[in-house]
Amino acid sequence: MRPHIDATACRAEKALRATDPTEPLLIIQDTSYLNYSHHPSTAGLGEISKFKDRISDGRILRACGLLLHSSLALTTDGIPLGFLDQKLWTRTRPIGVVTKSGWNFTRIPIEEKESFRWIEAMRNSSVRISDPGRLIHIGDREADIFELFGEAKAQGTHFVIRLKTQQRCVEGGGRIFDQVETVSPKGRYKLRVRKSDGSYRIAKVEVKFYPVAILPSVSKKKLDSISAWVIAVIETGAPKGVEKIDWKLLTDLPVRSFESACEKIYWYEKRWQIEVFHKVLKSGCRVLDCRLQDAARLIRYVGVMTVVAWRIFWMTTISRHAPELKPEAVMAPSEMATLNLYVRSRKQRLTAQSSAHDWIRSLASLGGFLGRKCDAEPGPFVLWRGYLRLQDIMLGISLVPP
Ligand SMILES: [Mn+2]
Numbered sequence: 001m002r003p004h005i006d007a008t009a010c011r012a013e014k015a016l017r018a019t020d021p022t023e024p025l026l027i028i029q030d031t032s033y034l035n036y037s038h039h040p041s042t043a044g045l046g047e048i049s050k051f052k053d054r055i056s057d058g059r060i061l062r063a064c065g066l067l068l069h070s071s072l073a074l075t076t077d078g079i080p081l082g083f084l085d086q087k088l089w090t091r092t093r094p095i096g097v098v099t100k101s102g103w104n105f106t107r108i109p110i111e112e113k114e115s116f117r118w119i120e121a122m123r124n125s126s127v128r129i130s131d132p133g134r135l136i137h138i139g140d141r142e143a144d145i146f147e148l149f150g151e152a153k154a155q156g157t158h159f160v161i162r163l164k165t166q167q168r169c170v171e172g173g174g175r176i177f178d179q180v181e182t183v184s185p186k187g188r189y190k191l192r193v194r195k196s197d198g199s200y201r202i203a204k205v206e207v208k209f210y211p212v213a214i215l216p217s218v219s220k221k222k223l224d225s226i227s228a229w230v231i232a233v234i235e236t237g238a239p240k241g242v243e244k245i246d247w248k249l250l251t252d253l254p255v256r257s258f259e260s261a262c263e264k265i266y267w268y269e270k271r272w273q274i275e276v277f278h279k280v281l282k283s284g285c286r287v288l289d290c291r292l293q294d295a296a297r298l299i300r301y302v303g304v305m306t307v308v309a310w311r312i313f314w315m316t317t318i319s320r321h322a323p324e325l326k327p328e329a330v331m332a333p334s335e336m337a338t339l340n341l342y343v344r345s346r347k348q349r350l351t352a353q354s355s356a357h358d359w360i361r362s363l364a365s366l367g368g369f370l371g372r373k374c375d376a377e378p379g380p381f382v383l384w385r386g387y388l389r390l391q392d393i394m395l396g397i398s399l400v401p402p
Contacts, residue, residue, distance in 0.1 A: 001086050004307045008082030009128045012073045015081060016134055024158075026074045027084060027125050028138045028271050029118060032278040034288060034302065036065040044295030046091030058295035066090055066295070066302060069117045071125045071137075072274050076266075079317050080273060082310055087117055089304055090295050110147045116142050119151045122159075131156040136253075138271045144168075146216050149226040152252055160264050163248040168376075171213035171225055180232045180248060183208045187258040189233070189265060191245060194272070203245050208232040209261045214250070229255040232263055254387075280316075280380040281309040309380075312387060315360050316380050323357030330356045331363070338394050339363060366390055 033048045045064040069086040078140045110116050110146055118139065126132035135157045139148075141164035152159045168176045186204035193203045209231045209299075216223040228250050235245035249268055254259050281287055287305050315330055327336060327350075338363055340349050350358055361371055364378030367386030371378075378386075 001083070001303060001307075003085070005084060005128070008073055008084055012084065012129055013176045015075055016129070016131065021134070024076065024134050024136045024267075025081075025129075026076060026124075026138055026267055026270055028072045028074055028274045029121050029143060030070065030072075030140065030271070030274040030278070031117070031142065032068045032070070032281070033063075034066040034068060034282070035063050035297070036288065037063045039291065042291075042293050042295065042298065044090060045298075046089075046295075048091070066299060068302065068306070069121060070274065070277070070306070071121045072277060073125075074270060074273055076270070076393065077321055078270060078273060078391040079321055080277065080310065080314050082314075083306070084128050086297050086303075086306065087121070088306075090299070090353065110145075115142070118145055118148050122148060122151050122157065123155060126155040126157045134369050136160055136267055138268060140271065146214070146220060146223065146226070149214065149228065149250070149252065150223060153226070158251070158253050160249055160251045160253075160268050162268070163250050165217075167217065169215045169217075171215060176212065176214075176230055176248060178363045179210075180208060183232070185234075185332055186261065189262055191233070191235075191265075191269065194244065200212070201239075203235045203323050204237060205235050206235070207246055207258065207261050207265065209255045211255075226252070228252050231255060231261050233265055252341060277313050278310065278382075280384070281306060282312045284312060284380040284384045285309045289335075302347075308387075309384075312380050312383050315363070315383055316378070318381065319357045319360040320377050323355055325356035327352065327354060327356050327359040331359055335390060338397065339366070339390060341397075342366065342393060363387065363390060 017026060034043055035048060037044055045066070047062045048065045048067060049063045067089055070083050073081040074083050075081065101109070104250050110119065116138055122137050126135060129135060132155050137152065137157060138161040139159070139161045141162045143161045144164040144311045149159070163176060165178055166177050170176060170179070185208050187205050187207050189201045190202050191205055195201055209229055210289065211227070211228050211229050213225045215225050231249040231251065233245060233247040234247065238244040249264060251264050253264065255264060285305050285308060287302050290298060292301055318325055318330055336359065341361065343349050360383070361369065361378060364382050365371060365386065365388045367382040367384065368390045369378045369382045
């Protein structure tokens with residue numbers, strides 16, 4: 001991953017230099033569970049879930065596979081610049097300590113917990129950028145970790161994280177989840193939410209915000225309280241049968257106006273892009289089909305494929321959000337030359353003056369994209385297929401003696 005991470009840091013620095021100093025760069029962290037339970041002969045895989053059991057030959061097996069924790073650098077326009085940090089591993093031992101009352105996670109120091117990955121990732125990605133103050137780390141409910149809030153302060157960086165812990169207490173008494181109920185809404189906002197069938201719906205939400213000083217949990221009493229702002233996003237009039245939007249976000253950035261709250265919500269909405277990346281990796285690049293028989297090999301394979309998947313994902317967003325970019329930004333000269341050999345009619349051949357958008361569409365056409373008037377921009381799957389074919393064509397050419 002090293003060269004990719006270095007190149008991402010370089011792209012991130014360029015993006016920061018090219019934009020206004022008030023413009024942040026989003027660092028989206030998330031964990032994806034790669035389930036290889038259907039490959040029973042692969043050795044060295046760890047458990048990925050305590051719950052998802054299946055029965056085979058009368059034995060109960062837990063879902064097993066790899067865990068992937070990524071920190072994706074994303075511009076506020078939604079262009080993924082790459083990963084500033086990544087961790088790919090298998091679980092070798094159960095997490096937590098079993099006490100009389102069951103699993104106990106609070107007695108373990110954070111450095112030994114698996115959730116330490118969030119703190120490590122924040123640290124690693126912050127030190128790779130010259131001005132960590134312009135980074136906003138975004139995380140879902142899994143990132144509701146008290147030490148992570150403190151780490152942001154230590155690194156001089158910022159966060160917008162969704163709260164999970166019902167018990168989060170604040171100075172002056174009370175719990176955030178109870179307090180929110182008593183605060184009156186400051187305005188309304190519209191969210192575009194993805195439904196389970198892949199389509200979108202518009203959710204009307206009420207926005208509330210107020211400052212808090214968060215206390216550490218009882219077992220971490222030594223830690224200082226953290227000053228932050230809560231932004232609550234609560235859907236009103238949700239249609240029947242859908243899960244109502246109810247987000248309690250926490251940010252260390254001051255939220256003094258409704259506009260400022262909406263900006264943070266907008267950044268949090270961008271978190272979805274990492275889920276899109278996971279989909280490109282799994283469904284687009286088909287990493288779950290890989291039949292390597294050893295976890296260590298599988299880790300190396302998936303590691304390489306994350307970079308390939310990022311590139312496909314990046315191309316997809318470039319052709320949608322920055323179509324006028326120069327083609328050299330997305331393709332190597334050898335790839336462009338080969339692609340042009342494949343295009344039969346001289347009229348349709350592209351030149352160095354053609355935009356990245358046109359080149360990406362041409363690559364997609366190798367994957368079966370028809371480019372009719374009614375077609376949307378090419379998606380990751382068709383680009384992945386086009387990319388594979390292009391690599392094969394290039395290999396074929398290289399095998400022919402000059
Ligand atoms: Mn997650």
